[in-house]
Amino acid sequence: MxxxxxxxxxxxxxxxxxxxxxxxxxxxxxxxxxxxxxxxxxxxxxxxxxxxxxxxxxxxxxxxxxxxxxxxxxxxxxxxxxxxxxxxxxxxxxxxxxxxxxxxxxxxxxxxxxxxxxxxxxxxxxxxxxxxxxxxxxxxxxxxxxxxxxxxxxxxxxxxxxxxxxEEPYTAPKHAFKQVPSSPPGFPHPVVIPPEDELSRAAEILNEGEKVAILIGQGARNAAAEVREIAELTGAGVAKALLGKDVLPDDLPYVTGSIGLLGTRPSYEMMRDCDTLLIVGSNFPYSQFLPEFGKARAIQIDIDGSMIGMRYPTEVNLVGEAKGTLRSLLPMVRRKENRGWRETIEKNVASWWETVEQQAMVDADPVNPMRVVHELSQRIPEDAIVTADSGSSTNWYARNLKIRGRMRSTLSGTLATMGPGVPYAIGAKFACPGRPVIALEGDGAMQMNGMAELLTIQRYHHLWSDPRLVVCVFHNNDLNQVTWELRAMGGSPKFEDSQSLPEFSYAEFARSLGFEAVAVDSPDQLGAAWDRVLSADRPSLLDVRCDPEVPPIPPHATFEQIKSTTEAMLKGDRDAWHVLVEGLKTKAQELLPNR
Missing domain, CATH: 3.40.50.970 (Thiamin diphosphate (ThDP)-binding fold, Pyr/PP domains)
Structure with missing residues (x-):
C-alpha cells in the first residue's frame, strides 16, 4: 500500500x-x-x-x-x-x-x-x-x-x-524548478548576547544604583541561577510577573512575590521606593505598578527586540537571551556592601508571609478561599506542577501559593481567558507523566469546560507513571472575579442574573468517573482533604465550598476602588453587610500590628 x-x-x-x-x-x-x-x-x-x-x-x-x-x-x-x-x-x-x-x-x-x-x-x-x-x-x-x-x-x-x-499518494519534492525541498528535522538553539558596550552601560547603572529592584518573567526561566547571583551582588529584591511565578522559589527571603493587581505588598513597596530597575524576560504591561516615571533608571533584557522598551522608559535595552546576557553582565557588576535596602526588603517579605497566613486563617462562611491555597502550600510536593484558571481563585494562586523546590506553575497570562486550568493540567501530565499536577479552578471555569475534560483525564490517566492529577474547585456559586470588578471598578452591586451559578456537586460527578473525590465545607477538613488527594493512587477532585464574599483586596487598593465598592454596597448589594465584615476582617490582618 x-x-x-x-x-x-x-x-x-x-x-x-x-x-x-x-x-x-x-x-x-x-x-x-x-x-x-x-x-x-x-x-x-x-x-x-x-x-x-x-x-x-x-x-x-x-x-x-x-x-x-x-x-x-x-x-x-x-x-x-x-x-x-x-x-x-x-x-x-x-x-x-x-x-x-x-x-x-x-x-x-x-x-x-x-x-x-x-x-x-x-x-x-x-x-x-x-x-x-x-x-x-x-x-x-x-x-x-x-x-x-x-x-x-x-x-x-x-x-x-x-x-x-x-488521502492522495505522497510524492516527495523533486530537484526541479518551483519545488522546494526541506532539511532533516531539528532546531538549533542560538544564544544571543548584546554587544559589550551595551552590557557595560547596563552594569554602570546597576553599580550606581543604591536601591535595585528586579522584575522577572517567564523569559528568565532558564536564567534562575544568574538572577539569584545578580540579586545577591546588587542587594536587590526580586518581584515576579505571573508567568514568571515559578522562576524563583518563594522561600528565598528577598523574593517579594507577584506584582500588579494580584500582587503583594512587598512587591508594591519595592517598586515604589527603588531607584534602579532591572527587567528580565518580562513584558508586564501595567506600568502603574512599576516605579514612577523619572524616579528610577531602568534596564531591560529580552530576546525579542520588538517587545523591548515598551512598558517603562528604559535607559538601556539589552536584546539577548536571559541566561547568556546575565552571564556576560555579571563580571561587570560590583557587590554592594551596604545591605540596608536588602534588609528592608527581607523584613517586608517576612512580615508579608505572616500577614498572608493570618488572612488565610480568618473565619469565613463556610471556607475562606485563601486557606485552600495556604493549606496546599504546607504540603505540596516539591516537584509538583500547578495550573491556575482565570477568576477570583487566581488571586489566591498569585498571592498565597508558595513556590519551592522544582515546582512549576502557569496560567493564561496575557489573554487571561477562562477555561485552560484543567486542559493545561492534562497537557502537563503528558509533558511530565512522573510528576504530580494540581489544577486550581473556579466553579465558573469548571462549569464552562473543566467538567467535560475530567472525562479526558479518566480516559488517559493510566498512561501516567504518577497518577496524581488533582482538580481543586473553589465552589462559591458566583462568577466571583467579575462580581468584585463590578463593585470595585464600576461601583455597581452584584447582578444576580449574570453572576450566580447553578448549584452542582463536582465531587459527586468526579466520583462517578472513578476519581478520588472529597467535598469540604469546613476549614477544619481542609488539611486532611489535601493529604488524601495528594496521596491518592488515581486522579482526584477537591470540591471546596468557599465564601464568595472574602474580598480579593489588593494590598495597594486605591481610595477610589474602596469608595466604589462601598457605593456598590449602598446601592443594594444583597450581601452588603457580609462583604463589609469580611473585608474589614481581612484588611485588619494587614494593618493591625498585633493582629
Missing amino acids: SETVGDHLLRRLREWDVEQVFAYPGDGINGIVSAFGKADNHPRFVQARHEEMAAFEAVGYAKFSGHVGVCMATSGPGAIHLLNGLYDAKLDHVPVVAIVGQTARSAMGGSYQQEVDLQPLFKDVASEYLVEVNVAEQLPNALDRAIRTALAKRAPTALIIPADLQ
Missing part, C-alpha cells in the same frame, strides 16, 4: 519527536485520522472533548515540556473552535502548531458544507506562519517550517490540508 499524504504527515511528526497530537476528529481530517490507525496510533491521538480544549492542552504541554505542542481539528467549526487556545499561545509566546482540515479542493469556493475561508480566519493568530498545502510535494517543507517557526518565534503556526489531499 502506497504512503498517503496523511501517512507522511505522521511520519514527519515522528521524526520531529512529536509524541502526541491533541485533537478532535471530523470528516475534514479523515485522511489523517485513518493514518493514525495505520501507524498504530504513533504519535498518540489524544482526544479532547472539544477543539478549544485540544488547543489548550497543546499550550499546556508546550509550556511545561519546552517542546512544540501540536493540535488538530477538522474544517469549518473545528477550526473555529481552536482559535481561543491558539490566541492563548500567541499572547503567552508559546510554540504550538495547528493542523487543520479543509473541504476538498474540488469543492472550494462552492459554498460547500463546513467550508470556511481559513486563510483570513487564521491570519492574525498564526501570523508568523500560515500555509495551505495543495500538493503533496509541499508537505515536508511546509510542516518543517511550521514547527521551526513556532519554536523560533515562540508563537502558534498553522497548516491547512484539504481533505482530498490527505
Whole structure:
C-alpha cells in the first residue's frame, strides 16, 4: 500500500519527536485520522472533548515540556473552535502548531458544507506562519517550517490540508524548478548576547544604583541561577510577573512575590521606593505598578527586540537571551556592601508571609478561599506542577501559593481567558507523566469546560507513571472575579442574573468517573482533604465550598476602588453587610500590628 499524504504527515511528526497530537476528529481530517490507525496510533491521538480544549492542552504541554505542542481539528467549526487556545499561545509566546482540515479542493469556493475561508480566519493568530498545502510535494517543507517557526518565534503556526489531499499518494519534492525541498528535522538553539558596550552601560547603572529592584518573567526561566547571583551582588529584591511565578522559589527571603493587581505588598513597596530597575524576560504591561516615571533608571533584557522598551522608559535595552546576557553582565557588576535596602526588603517579605497566613486563617462562611491555597502550600510536593484558571481563585494562586523546590506553575497570562486550568493540567501530565499536577479552578471555569475534560483525564490517566492529577474547585456559586470588578471598578452591586451559578456537586460527578473525590465545607477538613488527594493512587477532585464574599483586596487598593465598592454596597448589594465584615476582617490582618 502506497504512503498517503496523511501517512507522511505522521511520519514527519515522528521524526520531529512529536509524541502526541491533541485533537478532535471530523470528516475534514479523515485522511489523517485513518493514518493514525495505520501507524498504530504513533504519535498518540489524544482526544479532547472539544477543539478549544485540544488547543489548550497543546499550550499546556508546550509550556511545561519546552517542546512544540501540536493540535488538530477538522474544517469549518473545528477550526473555529481552536482559535481561543491558539490566541492563548500567541499572547503567552508559546510554540504550538495547528493542523487543520479543509473541504476538498474540488469543492472550494462552492459554498460547500463546513467550508470556511481559513486563510483570513487564521491570519492574525498564526501570523508568523500560515500555509495551505495543495500538493503533496509541499508537505515536508511546509510542516518543517511550521514547527521551526513556532519554536523560533515562540508563537502558534498553522497548516491547512484539504481533505482530498490527505488521502492522495505522497510524492516527495523533486530537484526541479518551483519545488522546494526541506532539511532533516531539528532546531538549533542560538544564544544571543548584546554587544559589550551595551552590557557595560547596563552594569554602570546597576553599580550606581543604591536601591535595585528586579522584575522577572517567564523569559528568565532558564536564567534562575544568574538572577539569584545578580540579586545577591546588587542587594536587590526580586518581584515576579505571573508567568514568571515559578522562576524563583518563594522561600528565598528577598523574593517579594507577584506584582500588579494580584500582587503583594512587598512587591508594591519595592517598586515604589527603588531607584534602579532591572527587567528580565518580562513584558508586564501595567506600568502603574512599576516605579514612577523619572524616579528610577531602568534596564531591560529580552530576546525579542520588538517587545523591548515598551512598558517603562528604559535607559538601556539589552536584546539577548536571559541566561547568556546575565552571564556576560555579571563580571561587570560590583557587590554592594551596604545591605540596608536588602534588609528592608527581607523584613517586608517576612512580615508579608505572616500577614498572608493570618488572612488565610480568618473565619469565613463556610471556607475562606485563601486557606485552600495556604493549606496546599504546607504540603505540596516539591516537584509538583500547578495550573491556575482565570477568576477570583487566581488571586489566591498569585498571592498565597508558595513556590519551592522544582515546582512549576502557569496560567493564561496575557489573554487571561477562562477555561485552560484543567486542559493545561492534562497537557502537563503528558509533558511530565512522573510528576504530580494540581489544577486550581473556579466553579465558573469548571462549569464552562473543566467538567467535560475530567472525562479526558479518566480516559488517559493510566498512561501516567504518577497518577496524581488533582482538580481543586473553589465552589462559591458566583462568577466571583467579575462580581468584585463590578463593585470595585464600576461601583455597581452584584447582578444576580449574570453572576450566580447553578448549584452542582463536582465531587459527586468526579466520583462517578472513578476519581478520588472529597467535598469540604469546613476549614477544619481542609488539611486532611489535601493529604488524601495528594496521596491518592488515581486522579482526584477537591470540591471546596468557599465564601464568595472574602474580598480579593489588593494590598495597594486605591481610595477610589474602596469608595466604589462601598457605593456598590449602598446601592443594594444583597450581601452588603457580609462583604463589609469580611473585608474589614481581612484588611485588619494587614494593618493591625498585633493582629
